[in-house]
Amino acid sequence: MLFPTVEFGLFFLAVLVVAWSAYRVNWLHKLFLLAASYFFYGFWDWHYVPLLFAISLASAVIAQRIQASEGLRARKLWLVLGVMLCLATLAYYKYTVFAFTTALDLWSRLGRAPRIRIPSPLLPLGVSFFVFHAISLLMDAYRGKLKERVRIHDALLYVAFFPQLIAGPILRASSFLPQLRAHRNPAKIRINRALLLIAAGLFKKVVVSNLLATRLVEQVFAAPQAYARGDILLAVYGYAAQIYCDFSGYTDIAIGCAMLLGYRFPRNFNAPYTATSPQDFWRRWHISLSSWLRDYLYIPLGGSRGTALRTAANLMITMLLGGLWHGAAWTFVAWGALHGFYLVVHRAWTSIRWWPLALLRCTAMWRWASRLLVFHAVCLGWVFFRAPSFAIAFTILRRLAVPGLCTLATVPVSMALFAGLVGQFQPLRWRRALEFELNGWPAFACGAAFAAALFVIELLGPSGVAPFIYFRF
Amino acid sequence: MRAQRYKSLSQLAGAMAGFAIAILLLESEALLVWAERLEIGPARAEALKAATFVHKKLEPIGAETVRQQSLAALDRLGWSDDPARLAAARNRIAAIHSPDMPFIPTMAKQSRSTPAPANSAPPRGAAVPILAALPANTPLAQLPALQGNQPRVVALVGDSMMAVGLSNVLLREAADNKNLRVIKAFRSGTGLARPDVFDWMEEYPAMLGSDKPDAIIVAIGANDGQGFVDNGKVLPFGSAEWIKVYQQRTAAFLDLLTQNGARVVWVGLPPMKSSQYDARIAEINRIAYSVVSQVPQATWWNPDFLVGDSSGKYREFESSSDGRTIRLRQPDSIHLSDEGAALLAPTLMNWLNARPLHIAELETPKTLRAAERAKTAKRSH
Numbered sequence: 001m002l003f004p005t006v007e008f009g010l011f012f013l014a015v016l017v018v019a020w021s022a023y024r025v026n027w028l029h030k031l032f033l034l035a036a037s038y039f040f041y042g043f044w045d046w047h048y049v050p051l052l053f054a055i056s057l058a059s060a061v062i063a064q065r066i067q068a069s070e071g072l073r074a075r076k077l078w079l080v081l082g083v084m085l086c087l088a089t090l091a092y093y094k095y096t097v098f099a100f101t102t103a104l105d106l107w108s109r110l111g112r113a114p115r116i117r118i119p120s121p122l123l124p125l126g127v128s129f130f131v132f133h134a135i136s137l138l139m140d141a142y143r144g145k146l147k148e149r150v151r152i153h154d155a156l157l158y159v160a161f162f163p164q165l166i167a168g169p170i171l172r173a174s175s176f177l178p179q180l181r182a183h184r185n186p187a188k189i190r191i192n193r194a195l196l197l198i199a200a201g202l203f204k205k206v207v208v209s210n211l212l213a214t215r216l217v218e219q220v221f222a223a224p225q226a227y228a229r230g231d232i233l234l235a236v237y238g239y240a241a242q243i244y245c246d247f248s249g250y251t252d253i254a255i256g257c258a259m260l261l262g263y264r265f266p267r268n269f270n271a272p273y274t275a276t277s278p279q280d281f282w283r284r285w286h287i288s289l290s291s292w293l294r295d296y297l298y299i300p301l302g303g304s305r306g307t308a309l310r311t312a313a314n315l316m317i318t319m320l321l322g323g324l325w326h327g328a329a330w331t332f333v334a335w336g337a338l339h340g341f342y343l344v345v346h347r348a349w350t351s352i353r354w355w356p357l358a359l360l361r362c363t364a365m366w367r368w369a370s371r372l373l374v375f376h377a378v379c380l381g382w383v384f385f386r387a388p389s390f391a392i393a394f395t396i397l398r399r400l401a402v403p404g405l406c407t408l409a410t411v412p413v414s415m416a417l418f419a420g421l422v423g424q425f426q427p428l429r430w431r432r433a434l435e436f437e438l439n440g441w442p443a444f445a446c447g448a449a450f451a452a453a454l455f456v457i458e459l460l461g462p463s464g465v466a467p468f469i470y471f472r473f
Numbered sequence: 474m475r476a477q478r479y480k481s482l483s484q485l486a487g488a489m490a491g492f493a494i495a496i497l498l499l500e501s502e503a504l505l506v507w508a509e510r511l512e513i514g515p516a517r518a519e520a521l522k523a524a525t526f527v528h529k530k531l532e533p534i535g536a537e538t539v540r541q542q543s544l545a546a547l548d549r550l551g552w553s554d555d556p557a558r559l560a561a562a563r564n565r566i567a568a569i570h571s572p573d574m575p576f577i578p579t580m581a582k583q584s585r586s587t588p589a590p591a592n593s594a595p596p597r598g599a600a601v602p603i604l605a606a607l608p609a610n611t612p613l614a615q616l617p618a619l620q621g622n623q624p625r626v627v628a629l630v631g632d633s634m635m636a637v638g639l640s641n642v643l644l645r646e647a648a649d650n651k652n653l654r655v656i657k658a659f660r661s662g663t664g665l666a667r668p669d670v671f672d673w674m675e676e677y678p679a680m681l682g683s684d685k686p687d688a689i690i691v692a693i694g695a696n697d698g699q700g701f702v703d704n705g706k707v708l709p710f711g712s713a714e715w716i717k718v719y720q721q722r723t724a725a726f727l728d729l730l731t732q733n734g735a736r737v738v739w740v741g742l743p744p745m746k747s748s749q750y751d752a753r754i755a756e757i758n759r760i761a762y763s764v765v766s767q768v769p770q771a772t773w774w775n776p777d778f779l780v781g782d783s784s785g786k787y788r789e790f791e792s793s794s795d796g797r798t799i800r801l802r803q804p805d806s807i808h809l810s811d812e813g814a815a816l817l818a819p820t821l822m823n824w825l826n827a828r829p830l831h832i833a834e835l836e837t838p839k840t841l842r843a844a845e846r847a848k849t850a851k852r853s854h
Contacts, residue, residue, distance in 0.1 A: 013489065017489075020482060097800065108792075123804055188481075189485060222645075223647075225648030225649060443486075443488040449491075451494075451499060454500075460547070
């Protein structure tokens with residue numbers, strides 16, 4: 001079920017009514033949410049519902065075993081078993097074809113590759129996300145971050161909870177399971193904040209992202225040979241805005257829906273294109289994934305505790321695997337490598353303690369120059385992320401040298417690009433002021449205003465809604 | 474605290490009530506459009522019943538006026554992505570500015586002010602018999618050589634079978650070719666089975682605008698393995714009536730494509746991984762072939778020998794000439810990948826017979842002068 005559809009709207013209204021009707025009986029409330037989450041997942045394709053259930057159940061049982069084991073060795077064994085199970089599932093569905101084709105290509109370079117039948121399983125929706133949830137449950141149980149014993153039904157709901165099931169944000173078991181323990185408190189629902197988040201998310205996805213995708217990015221990336229510098233630049237900036245609006249739009253809707261149900265999700269984006277360094281970018285972009293990779297991969301690898309060379313290697317490994325998580329293709333690995341390289345270079349650069357440089361770094365001009373540089377470095381990464389092959393990515397870069405005008409800069413495209421990129425520089429206080437203003441309105445009027453916002457989004461949006469980019473991951 | 478809790482819940486209920494009333498007032502028409510576009514089945518029937526009830530109740534108070542006027546204003550600004558709506562808006566503006574010009578009415582897609590007919594394709598004569606066997610490899614005779622300096626205008630037409638993979642490869646092939654001008658007339662999520670969702674008979678002329686292609690490559694039908702409603706009657710996929718109506722629609726669409734003398738290659742749909750879906754696609758291919766084979770200007774071309782296995786069945790991987798293993802299909806096992814589509818491109822480009830200019834033809838006066846100077850220098854030596 002896609003978020004910006006009538007089907008989801010009807011589903012969510014029904015869930016909201018029933019969930020709050022049953023909130024006094026916590027187990028019933030959670031059981032209903034679990035059933036609703038499986039319905040949400042199965043509505044798209046029921047074939048993978050057993051897989052979701054099996055991964056959730058296995059991780060919950062193993063997490064219980066980890067908690068129940070006394071010795072470190074036994075705990076570690078259970079952890080390794082659980083993580084291997086999760087990674088094997090992910091590897092089978094996501095990386096089988098990639099691994100086979102890469103191996104065969106290497107083999108053919110050495111000699112005649114054998115003719116074998118390559119298995120190509122269909123990728124279950126959101127598998128990367130629910131597997132990462134399951135691993136978080138295991139890791140948090142192993143590290144003793146879960147204060148109470150894992151309950152099977154809570155763990156099942158944690159992995160399958162529908163607002164985050166398909167494309168995150170990636171929740172931590174240590175922060176979400178305690179929420180499931182407690183009774184919902186309707187006094188804590190920030191209705192207006194939730195409605196603002198949902199409306200903003202829908203606007204970003206339905207209007208900005210779709211418009212940029214269909215009228216600019218898809219055209220140029222399909223055949224960059226046909227375009228020159230103006231359009232190529234526009235398409236690269238357009239994709240930067242599109243992917244931000246697509247993904248942050250999804251997580252805004254997810255956070256808003258969870259908030260209306262009485263749950264708190266972490267913030268996943270914080271104006272990423274205002275970042276002044278690669279490190280700053282990763283603190284603002286897909287925060288739940290970057291912190292997941294930091295806590296469960298970078299730090300266990302040794303983090304920055306070793307030598308400069310070891311830290312650089314750890315950064316590169318983390319970003320390469322992060323790239324591979326996004327997609328089973330070498331272009332995604334190149335994207336990860338590029339970001340790893342940025343982080344390593346930035347780390348070396350910040351270690352220079354020369355005082356005139358330190359003074360320069362404090363100036364506003366330097367900050368803006370850094371923003372511009374980081375944004376363009378990120379855009380260079382997006383070229384490899386979006387292009388279906390290296391050939392297309394390099395054609396895009398080569399065509400930047402061919403002079404030409406922006407023929408695709410129509411009024412709707414320019415407005416969407418402006419909203420997607422410059423919109424990130426809006427002060428946070430504007431949203432807070434709007435929420436504060438709405439808090440003075442009667443609830444009925446707030447609901448009607450939300451309907452009016454949806455009406456405007458429906459008018460401005462394209463006639464068909466494309467799936468979210470992050471569904472593929 | 475208890476009072477506070479109830480207050481919060483009552484606020485939530487109030488917000489939901491405000492939302493429900495406002496959204497029904499503003500979007501009753503859009504809800505009806507949504508219900509009509511659902512897949513044929515009991516869920517659609519119920520949704521349609523409810524949406525029609527709401528729409529009828531709210532119509533007398535003019536609830537849909539705001540939406541219709543807003544859409545019309547956006548169309549005038551060129552905001553819509555629907556070619557037919559944009560064309561209608563342009564026609565209206567042109568009619569206002571030059572009252573002598575005839576007004577060409579075109580349907581506003583998302584507005585129900587001019588409801589879409591269930592079967593907008595005009596019925597043709599007697600249905601042609603459905604041919605059971607598809608030709609394995611129809612040769613595509615080259616189009617006549619280009620005359621003069623005019624490039625060949627080719628339209629790429631279809632649903633996602635054209636939009637994903639095939640169009641990318643053909644556009645790349647044509648990018649540096651001054652002898653080819655490509656019109657993009659494809660739209661994912663469309664087909665000939667559901668004109669109530671996307672009416673190709675209306676959208677195609679709007680997509681072309683004033684262009685007149687002399688060659689057309691069509692790949693369409695991947696979404697057509699579904700039932701539809703015709704004259705108020707539900708026709709399940711594959712039934713005799715369904716075949717008859719679908720055949721009429723295909724024939725009418727082909728008439729539209731060829732009406733200006735354009736030559737058409739109708740690319741057959743490739744074999745599919747799911748056996749159930751593959752059977753439906755085979756049925757659609759048979760109908761398309763039966764219709765296309767009646768029209769001398771058009772050729773139905775089977776790509777199975779390129780993207781299928783030796784018996785024409787589904788195949789996912791292939792070894793390229795340089796020994797690499799390439800994936801012929803997208804991960805959805807339905808659409809062609811760029812590599813898969815690239816196998817079709819040489820045949821289609823050869824059919825178009827619009828090779829890029831040779832180096833000699835490309836010589837500019839400047840290069841000609843340089844060549845002349847070189848010749849003179851050689852002679853003087």
